[in-house]
Every structure is written in C-alpha cells, then in structure tokens.
Amino acid sequence: MSGINANLGISIIVSAILYGTPLLFAGLGELFAERSGILNLGVEGMMLMGAVSAFWTSQKMSGPSWLVLLVAVLAGALAGALMSLIHAFLSITLRANQIVSGLTLTIFAGLIGMSSYLGSVLSLGDQAGRHSFSDINLFGLKDVPIVGPILFHESALVYASWLFVILSLVYLYRTRTGLHLRAVGESPRAADAMGVNVTRYRYIHTLLGGALAGVGGAMFTLQIATNWIDGLTAGAGWIAIALVIFAFWRPDLLLVGAYLFGAFLGLGYDLQARGFTAIPTEFWSALPFIMTIVALVVASTGSMRRRLGAPAALGLPYAREEG
Amino acid sequence: MTDATPEAPSLALAARSVTKRFRGVVANDRVDFEVAAGEVHALLGENGAGKTTLCNVLTGLYRPEEGYVEVGGRPVRMHSPHDAHEAGIFMVHQQFRLVQSLSVAENVVLGWSRHGGTWFAPRRVEREVAALAEQYRMDIAPQAKIWQLSVGEQQRVEILKALYRGARILIMDEPTAVLTPQEVDQLVGTLREMARSGSAVVFISHKLPEVLAVSDRITVLRAGRTMGTVGTASTTARELAHMMVGRDVVFAGGPGSHEVGGTVVLELEAVSAESDLGTPALVDVALAVRSGEILGIAGVAGNGQRELAEVIAGERARTAGRVVIDGKTQEGKPWEAIAAGLGYVPEDRMGVGVAPGLSIADNLRLKSYRRNGLILHNKKAMADAEELIRRFDIVARGPRTLARELSGGNLQKLIVGRELSSAAKVLVVSSPTRGLDVGATESVRRLLSESARSGVGGVLISEALGGVFELSDRIAVLYRGRVTGLVDRKDADVDHIGLMMAGQAAA
Numbered sequence: 001m002s003g004i005n006a007n008l009g010i011s012i013i014v015s016a017i018l019y020g021t022p023l024l025f026a027g028l029g030e031l032f033a034e035r036s037g038i039l040n041l042g043v044e045g046m047m048l049m050g051a052v053s054a055f056w057t058s059q060k061m062s063g064p065s066w067l068v069l070l071v072a073v074l075a076g077a078l079a080g081a082l083m084s085l086i087h088a089f090l091s092i093t094l095r096a097n098q099i100v101s102g103l104t105l106t107i108f109a110g111l112i113g114m115s116s117y118l119g120s121v122l123s124l125g126d127q128a129g130r131h132s133f134s135d136i137n138l139f140g141l142k143d144v145p146i147v148g149p150i151l152f153h154e155s156a157l158v159y160a161s162w163l164f165v166i167l168s169l170v171y172l173y174r175t176r177t178g179l180h181l182r183a184v185g186e187s188p189r190a191a192d193a194m195g196v197n198v199t200r201y202r203y204i205h206t207l208l209g210g211a212l213a214g215v216g217g218a219m220f221t222l223q224i225a226t227n228w229i230d231g232l233t234a235g236a237g238w239i240a241i242a243l244v245i246f247a248f249w250r251p252d253l254l255l256v257g258a259y260l261f262g263a264f265l266g267l268g269y270d271l272q273a274r275g276f277t278a279i280p281t282e283f284w285s286a287l288p289f290i291m292t293i294v295a296l297v298v299a300s301t302g303s304m305r306r307r308l309g310a311p312a313a314l315g316l317p318y319a320r321e322e323g
Numbered sequence: 324m325t326d327a328t329p330e331a332p333s334l335a336l337a338a339r340s341v342t343k344r345f346r347g348v349v350a351n352d353r354v355d356f357e358v359a360a361g362e363v364h365a366l367l368g369e370n371g372a373g374k375t376t377l378c379n380v381l382t383g384l385y386r387p388e389e390g391y392v393e394v395g396g397r398p399v400r401m402h403s404p405h406d407a408h409e410a411g412i413f414m415v416h417q418q419f420r421l422v423q424s425l426s427v428a429e430n431v432v433l434g435w436s437r438h439g440g441t442w443f444a445p446r447r448v449e450r451e452v453a454a455l456a457e458q459y460r461m462d463i464a465p466q467a468k469i470w471q472l473s474v475g476e477q478q479r480v481e482i483l484k485a486l487y488r489g490a491r492i493l494i495m496d497e498p499t500a501v502l503t504p505q506e507v508d509q510l511v512g513t514l515r516e517m518a519r520s521g522s523a524v525v526f527i528s529h530k531l532p533e534v535l536a537v538s539d540r541i542t543v544l545r546a547g548r549t550m551g552t553v554g555t556a557s558t559t560a561r562e563l564a565h566m567m568v569g570r571d572v573v574f575a576g577g578p579g580s581h582e583v584g585g586t587v588v589l590e591l592e593a594v595s596a597e598s599d600l601g602t603p604a605l606v607d608v609a610l611a612v613r614s615g616e617i618l619g620i621a622g623v624a625g626n627g628q629r630e631l632a633e634v635i636a637g638e639r640a641r642t643a644g645r646v647v648i649d650g651k652t653q654e655g656k657p658w659e660a661i662a663a664g665l666g667y668v669p670e671d672r673m674g675v676g677v678a679p680g681l682s683i684a685d686n687l688r689l690k691s692y693r694r695n696g697l698i699l700h701n702k703k704a705m706a707d708a709e710e711l712i713r714r715f716d717i718v719a720r721g722p723r724t725l726a727r728e729l730s731g732g733n734l735q736k737l738i739v740g741r742e743l744s745s746a747a748k749v750l751v752v753s754s755p756t757r758g759l760d761v762g763a764t765e766s767v768r769r770l771l772s773e774s775a776r777s778g779v780g781g782v783l784i785s786e787a788l789g790g791v792f793e794l795s796d797r798i799a800v801l802y803r804g805r806v807t808g809l810v811d812r813k814d815a816d817v818d819h820i821g822l823m824m825a826g827q828a829a830a
Binding site for chain 2: 012173174175176177178180181182183186188189190191193194195309313
C-alpha cells in the first residue's frame, strides 16, 4: 500500500514538473519584463507563437535530433521575442496603455488569430511530431529511489529551466545590471537621474520576457503534446502572469509556484488514469484558473500590490521631464 | 568656517549671461552666477524667480538659448545630467530620486560604481558608504531600505550619492523644507564640511534666516534676472527681502486675534489607521478642535500626517477609534464628512484637490453634486465661479479656465475658497503653502486666519514649522503616528517642538 502511495507521490511530482516547466519559463520571462516596469498581458499569445514556430521548425528541418530541437526552441524564442517587440514599441516608445497593448497581443496571436492561421496554412495540425524532447538519465542516477526519477530523469528543457532560475537569482541580486533592472521597475526617474538607460533596460527585458514565453510555448509542441493543436497552451500564459504575483516577483518562489500549478494541471489526468474519480478531472484542471483569477483580483488593488512587493512603476510609462 | 578669499577665489561653477525661454516666457534673462570652490553660496529668490531653471541649466537638463556655463573656469557644453555628473556637478532635488525598495547602499551605487564591472557586492558597498557617511558626519545605516528612513535621512542618501561619485559641486534645492530644526543643524554641518574640503555648495532657498545662517555669499534672483551678489556677513534680512521682492514686505499678523468658541466641531477618539504598506500609521490619536481655533499639526513628513488628514476626510479606513464632525459620528465616507460640514484642502492639490482637466466652474460643482440634483445648471455655475474668483482674488481668465492652467498659488486659493464657501464647520488643510511664493503664502495664510475668525475650526497639517507657529492656537506634534505633544502656541518653543518631532522629548 505504501509503495503505491510513494509511486503516486512521485508521479504527481514528475507531472508537476512536466506541466510546471512551461509556466516556469513564461513566468520568468514575465518576471523580467515586470521587474523593468512593463506589464505584458500578451504571454498567452507569445507562447502560442513560440509553440507554432518551434513545431514548424522541427518538422521542416533535417539533421540530428538534438540540433533540430535546439534550433526549434530558438525559433520559438525568436517568435516570442518578435511578438514582445510589438508590445515594447507600443508601451515603451509610444507610451501606450500596457494593458490594452498586451491584450491586443494575445488576441492577435491567440486562438482565433495568427498562431491558428499559421497552423492551418502550414497544415501543422495534421502532422505527428518528428522530434521531441525525451528524458535524460543524468549522471546515470535515474534509479536512485525517490530523488532519481524526480531530479535525474528530466528533459533538457527542464534542466535548462533550473539553470535559468539560478542565473536569474544571481542576475537580479548579485550583478549591477540586476540592481539597475530593479531600480528601473521601482523608480525609473531615480534610475534615469543616475545615468541608467531606462528605455534600453525596458526593451531588453521585455524582449527577454517574450523569448522565454516562446520557449515555454515550444515545450508544449516539442515535449508535452508533440503535435500542434489550435490554442494548445490553453491558458498557460495567463497562469504564468498570475504566478509572478504569487511569487512576489522572485524567481525562487516562482519555481515553487510553477510546480504547484503544474501539479494541479497534471493531477486530473493522473487520478483519472488510476481510477480515482470521486472529484471530477475538470475540477483539477479548473483550479489553476480559479487561483489565477484570485491572484489577478488581488494584484489589481493598488495597496495590495505595494504590500506584495510589486515594482512600484509597473505598468506606468516613463517620460523624462524636459523643458 | 571658510570665507571666500577675495584674492584667489578658485572658480568652481559659473553661469555667463544665461537666457532660457519657455514658450515665449523668459525664465532666465541674462543671468550671471558664480560659485567659488570652498564656499556655500545661497541662491535666493521667490518661486518663479528662475532659481530652478538656472539649476537645470547648470546640471545639463536644459540647454540655454544664450550664454554658457563654465566649470572650473572653462566653458562646457552639457547635454544631460549625466554630462554634469561627469563634470562633478550634482543636484539634490526637492523630490528625492531614490528607489524606495532598495537599500541605502544600493541607491548609492546605482548607475555607477567605483569598482565598475559586472558584479554587485552588497557588503563591500555598505562598508564604503558607512565610511563616507562617517567622514561627513552623517548618521545613516547603509543596509536600511529607503522606505524605512525619515525624510532627513533620505536627504543624506542623496548627498551620499553625490559624494560617492566624487562631487565637487553640490546643488541643494530647498533642502530644509522638510527637516526638523535639529536635522537642519546636521545638514548645515555636512555642507560646511564639504565646503571645508574644497567643494562648492549651492544652497537654493527662499527663507531668509537660514540663508543668512548657512551661506558665505548670496545671489538674489528676481523675475529671471540677477539682482546682485552680496557677502553674507555684510547684508541684512531687510536688504535681502527688498532685493527679492522689489518692495518692503510686511508679514501678516499672528494668531490670537480671533475668539475661540466653546463648541467642539471635530473630535478624534483613540483613532488608529494603517499606511498603504499596512504598517501602523496612526496610533491612538485623540484630538479635539473647537470652533474658531486652529490646531496646528507639526511633525516631520511621513509620521502620519497624510493618514490623519485622510481619516478625517473619510478617505482612509480607521482600524479603531471614532471621528465626530460637528456632533455627527462618522462611518468613514467622504460624502458623509462633507455633509457633516468638513472642508478639506488636501496635500495633493492637482490629484485630489481638483480635476486638472476640468474648468474652475466644473471643479466647484463637483463638490456639491449631491445637492444639485441630476441636471446641471450652467448659468448658475458660471456665476458662482465668477463670484469665487472675485472674492478670493484668483488670477484667471474666467470660470472656464482649466484648473491645471492656474499657478500653484491661485489653485490653492481656488480650493481653499471652494471649501470655505460651502459653509464648512471644520477645515482640514494639508501643507497649504508648500511650493507657494511669498505673496501667495501671505494670502493663503490670511484666508485661513479669516476663516478661523468667522468661527470655523481649523486643522493645519504642515511640515513648515514657521507657518504652524504663525497660524495655530494650539500645536500637536505627530511622531510615528502618535501625538507626542500638545501645547498652547503661547507656551510653545521651537527647539522643544523640534525635539518632539524627532521623538526625543515629551510634552
């Protein structure tokens, strides 16, 4: 009996990591953008564009599988970054309303938009994936009880995401660029007065955010689903935005949050597969979205945002006062 | 003390015949200004005299249309504050440019570090900042976050930022406006120390006594022109005032000239409230204001003044206690406070006081919308607005003038006038003369004192201790959200109030 429980526990964690990783990538990206003061609600759209571009690349390209997958992921990142460039231009250079601009991005690229159009024009929907990420037996430690299947039997994307979390922490808190980034999101005027180029920091981190969202999307087509379906990210982008709030804009907490939400996403399938149907699958799949709504409501009350540690200049355009 | 030696004044910074116009208005008209190394040089003038414009030219934010700036005797062309920093010129603005969520040390190295490079090592920077602060006798904890600091401490961080980058010329814009008397003394000590070590300090102010106390030389600006430079030792307040205003100034009469009635019109019982960050902002505040008296609230900014005004106005929820306006217990809604007879002149004139994009007439009826019914009566609104403009001597084209087009002083007269003409029983005013020039300050103070004479109970919340002393019948001191002292003005003493503001003395 306890053996079954242990197995169930491990399989919940493994699926939490699988479904949580795209959230982690996209969330990290949004975290960087928001730390620079740019709220990008276009994550869902950027993920879908990343997903469709990565899948198309992996279908068209020939060569060794690892190279195809690497280029496909980079193509996803590029697509996401290009999408975020639209948002960056509108909200940083033209100082448009960031909420409107971000939502436009999601509508433009989303379920009935650009990504679906590309999917159908390139007839990606009918194709079975040729390449996909598989789990790597790192250091040959896969069979170590409990930690083996969790820590040492993951895909390259998962290992990359862990590396990214560590790099993000070092970047934010131990480098001068990271310090400047935090300052730009808190008080662009103070940063500007001290010679930090606010516009450049905002562009770079918005683009980085788009690229990471694109990678998160690519994971859906290259590992989770291994084919293309219209709107296959199914709201993951929205969850990622909420996660940034839950994580108080900190990469380490974002990792925890992403796996928690990933667990809810995966739990439904797992329990169903094991014949546990007392609570319907739909409940588990709906849970992250209910929590997303709660997070967004909480975060949209101004005083609450301050308490949670949101960057003070989040969502506000910056213009230097000149005579 | 170093006096500028007339034989060899090593020139640190100079403006030569600088002219700067904004949409046809001449802000600086052939201004000449010289600062020597090793001196504290005061730049004196009323608001709108062109002090800020001149400093923006000196720090590279504006480019002059005519004339030029000299640094160390050589003409320089500066295109941004960054260029000014390179030349060793730093300015401490009235609104600090600090990142609230970062530490003192992080703010100091923002944008530039002695060590350059990629990495940021908090401990090392904290040690450096501590050493620098000690050298200039500043009391500050390098690892503290900015939001935890008092305004005086935040100002020290701004100075440290400049010192860390090797500033040789420091421009301070109205630095004493937000300090306690003791903090002013400390600041003066620091500035003197800088001058002694060979830096030049420019001290912008419109307050005569402190200018006389701090500076070696004084340059007076009026209406965009240099009126002259005088040695501090060889001038008087009277002469300076005359240079500043162009006529002799008579300051309005003090308090005590009106009757204090018996009825309590505003009462706070054990009121507590939280700040935006959820920290306690008001703790057990008990105050009572009778009709015809003005209760001054003294305190360093950020000790609960804003929250106090907002709680009375019903804009901020109480966590405990009771507010009674003219006998009516308040649930805590703005319209309820207005109905009970509250007039409120908020600190944030443009944001809370008026809707900047609406006309004077519209701003007036915004306040009374609950009484007006559904239909707007334009003719009446225009007539009311014209009446108010005349009565309170507001300089505006007419009732259709947009609120944002008014100067600070006229805007304030509009708000005070509106609040008084709505038959208020209690008038709460927050920093009513901040940013106003001598003339406008005079008329706003006169309005407040007249309103008290007519039986309104006033609460004057201000960091300007001078104004509080001049107008109040009683003075309460707020420190960390508590009332730490409540004294009659005639028994009050500036030093004692200053110590109470710093939390170092009881009433």
